[in-house]
Amino acid sequence: MIKEILNNIERPIFRQYQKGQAIYRELEAPQFLYIVEEGIIGLYYNSENGKESFLRVYGPGEIFGHRSYFLEEPYHANSISLTKSKLMLIDRKQCDKICLQSPDLLKNMTKILARELGNAERRLARMADKSAKARIVEALVYLKLKHPEHHWTRKEVADFAVSTFESVTRILKELELAGLITKSGRSIEIIDEQKLLKYSIENY
Structure with a gap:
């Protein structure tokens, strides 16, 4: 699925991030889909008492920021570059064009979201036990x-x-x-x- 996205990008946007640099923050409005080209990205959120909770990591070839992007809701968590990283950014105009050209992309994205939800539920169940x-x-x-x-x-x-x-x-x-x-x-x-x-x- 990621290869399909890359093949349909006419003028891709690439950005470099240093270790420890924020990519997006909780409650910000999503503007891009992110694909990891190089490096490791961490996702975490701040609880009401101010404690940071580490949620998951993304490596090369993985996509992130998609949940809030497609729901058109503010980000529910923060993302940070755990190492020096290079990301591909896909704006809404490019994404809409890709989705029109490749309807299967939406089906694949739904599968990714469903899989991530299942993994999160299983992880919570394991943690409790x-x-x-x-x-x-x-x-x-x-x-x-x-x-x-x-x-x-x-x-x-x-x-x-x-x-x-x-x-x-x-x-x-x-x-x-x-x-x-x-x-x-x-x-x-x-x-x-x-x-x-x-x-x-x-x-x-």
Whole structure:
């Protein structure tokens, strides 16, 4: 589906973002669809008490900002460049033209939205049933496998696992002593994903 979009763009807009630079903010009106060309993008929202909650990540070839764009509603979350990134931006005029030329695009976009909703519901169900250790281990495995080149911070892992910085620090130390991960500065390396997941189940 992404390749189909790219093939129908006459004058694509590309923008470079530095690490830590905001792409859009919560409650802003959507003006573009975004496709990741290079880098990693994070999506997060601020709760009423001011706490940031990390929702998900997008890598090369993935599209984001589409939910609010097609609903014509303000963004429900914030997006930030976790690494130096390059994005393709599609404005509404270009998108309308693509949709007219390729009706299947809308069907595919509906499938993407439905899949993301299902994944979000399953994630919430898993979070409610699992211990903090299991949530942190699963978050660590997911983030490291999805983007192994990125040095995920303890805060990012904690937010994604719906946990705390202190819990992540404590559990990472436990996992290191158990010989399941290695740490060097900010870098965390998983020695064996399957053994790590098994350990979190057996030692909850």
